[in-house]
Amino acid sequence: MNKTLRVLLCCAVALTVVSFAAAQDIGHISAGAVLPPAATYSNCGTGCTSYNTGSGYFVSGTANTISPGQVLAQEFTNKGKPLTHVIEANGIYTGAPALGAILLTDVKSTSLPGGAVKGGTLKIAKSCPPPTGSAPCTYKPKKAVLTKKGQDMWLCQYLLSTGNGAGDTALWMLSTSDVATDNFAFINGSTSNGSCLKEPWILATGSTRSAMEIN
Numbered sequence: 001m002n003k004t005l006r007v008l009l010c011c012a013v014a015l016t017v018v019s020f021a022a023a024q025d026i027g028h029i030s031a032g033a034v035l036p037p038a039a040t041y042s043n044c045g046t047g048c049t050s051y052n053t054g055s056g057y058f059v060s061g062t063a064n065t066i067s068p069g070q071v072l073a074q075e076f077t078n079k080g081k082p083l084t085h086v087i088e089a090n091g092i093y094t095g096a097p098a099l100g101a102i103l104l105t106d107v108k109s110t111s112l113p114g115g116a117v118k119g120g121t122l123k124i125a126k127s128c129p130p131p132t133g134s135a136p137c138t139y140k141p142k143k144a145v146l147t148k149k150g151q152d153m154w155l156c157q158y159l160l161s162t163g164n165g166a167g168d169t170a171l172w173m174l175s176t177s178d179v180a181t182d183n184f185a186f187i188n189g190s191t192s193n194g195s196c197l198k199e200p201w202i203l204a205t206g207s208t209r210s211a212m213e214i215n
Contacts, residue, residue, distance in 0.1 A: 015057060015070075015072075015186045015188070015202075015204050015207060017055055017056065017057050017058075017174065018055065018056065018057075018058065018093060018171065039213050039214060039215055040076065040077075040078055040079045040081070040083070040214040040215065041076040041077070041212075041213070041214040042212070042213040042214070043175040043177070043178035043209060043211060043212065043213075044087075044089060044136075044175055044176075044211035044212065044213060045213075046213075047087065047136055047213070048087040048088065048089055048136040048211055048212065048213040049136060050176065051089040051173050051174065051175055051176060051211035052173055052174040052175065052176055052208075052211070053089075053133070053134055053173065055173065055174050056089070056090075056091055056093075056134065056171030056172050056173035056174055056210070057070075057072055057171065057172050057174070057186070057210060058070045058093065058169055058170075058171065058188070059071065059072060059097070059099065059157050059158060059159055059169070059170045059171065059172055060097075060159060060168070060169040060170070060188070060194075061097070061159050061165055061166035061167055061168050061169070061194060062166045062192065062193065062194045063166035063167040064166070064167055064168070064169055065167070066169075067169075067188040068188060068189065068192060068194075069187070069188055069189070069192030069193060069194035070186060070187065070188035070192070070194075071156060071157060071158040071159075071186065071187055071188075071192070071194065071195070071196050071199065072156065072157050072172055072184075072185075072186050072210060073104060073113045073154040073155065073156040073157070073184075073185045073186070073196065073201070074154060074155055074180075074183060074184050074185075074209055074210060074212060075106060075113075075152055075153070075154050075183035075184070076152070076153060076154075076155065076183075076212075076214050077150060077151070077152050077153075078147035078148065078149060078150065078151040078152075078153060079147075079149060080147060080148055080149030080150070080151075081147065082144035082145065082146055082147065083103070083141070083144060083145040083147055083214065083215070084140070084141075084144045084215055085122075085138055085139060085140045085141075085215050086101065086122065086138070086139050086155060086212060086213065086214050086215065087136050087137065087138050087139075087212065087213040087215070088101065088136070088137050088139065088155075088157065088172060088210070088211065088212050088213075089134055089135070089136055089137070089172070089173035089210070089211035089212075090128065090129035090134060090135065090137045090170060090171060090172060090173065091129050091130075091133060091134030091135070091170065091171040091173060092129055092130070092131060092132070092169075092170055092171070093169040093170060093171050094167070094168055094169045095165060095167060095168030095169065096131075096165070096168060097159050097160075097165060097168035097169060097170040098124075098159070098160040098165065099124050099129070099137070099157065099158075099159060099160065099170050100121075100122070100123075100124070100157075100158050100159070100160040101122040101124070101139045101155060101156065101157050101158070102116055102117075102120055102121050102122060102155075102156050102158070102196050102197075103116070103117040103120030103121075103122070103141075103145060103153050103154070103155060103156075104116060104117060104120070104153065104154040104155075104156050104196060104197075105117055105153065105154070106152035106153060106154060108152075111182045111183075111203070112185055112201045112203070113154040113156060113185055113196070113199075113201055114154075115197065116196075116197060117145060117153060118145075119141055119142065119143065119145050120141060120145055120153075121141065121142075122139035122140060122141055123139065123140055123141075123142075124137055124138070124139050125137060125138045125139070125140075129170065129171075134171065134173050136213075154185070155212060155214070156196035157172050157196075157210075158194060158195060158196050159194055166194075172210040172211075173210060173211050174208045174209075174210060174211065175208055175209050175210065175211045177208075178208065178209040178211075179206065179207070179208055179209065180203075180204055180205055180206065180207050180208070180209050181205060182203055182205055183209075184203070184204040184205070184207060184209045184210075185201040185202060185203050185204060186201070186202055186204050187199040187200060187201055187202060
């Protein structure tokens with residue numbers, strides 16, 4: 001595994017991306033993502049199967065020594081239908097991290113994530129992500145989340161692990177072409193608590209967004 005870090009943002013708190021070994025790029029689909037008819041948003045094709053299988057951003061515990069408590073959030077716009085599940089391309093970098101996801105509101109005045117959407121806590125499917133490599137992982141709410149047409153939301157990825165798992169690191173793999181304008185944010189650093197709530201968010205404008213499908 002190539003542990004060389006490539007800093008994408010020139011600032012004191014940096015969003016970091018890591019790469020799997022080249023051998024794990026076998027089967028990588030480089031074709032443009034195809035938006036499935038049922039999806040509200042996708043930058044990784046039907047079932048989120050078209051993404052960068054070799055590189056992803058850290059989603060890490062608070063005891064991680066490189067990017068402590070890093071969480072990521074990406075914005076999307078609803079079509080007005082109930083949100084039933086999302087699919088993310090995930091992998092494991094170190095340890096045995098347990099991933100979580102949550103839907104957040106959009107703060108119009110700052111273009112940053114806000115508070116939690118009612119009923120928006122998402123639970124990941126069992127046996128995902130795999131112990132090696134990466135895979136599309138499905139997250140579901142307890143019941144469908146009602147949305148309004150044109151409503152902006154953020155999908156936030158964080159690490160559930162605490163205690164001994166706080167040093168673990170997962171990956172949210174990159175899209176092959178989706179570059180952020182003002183709709184990708186992150187937080188990490190020694191002051192982070194590893195939560196998607198009440199964080200000093202930083203916009204990752206100009207960075208490649210992570211792979212996700214909203215249904």
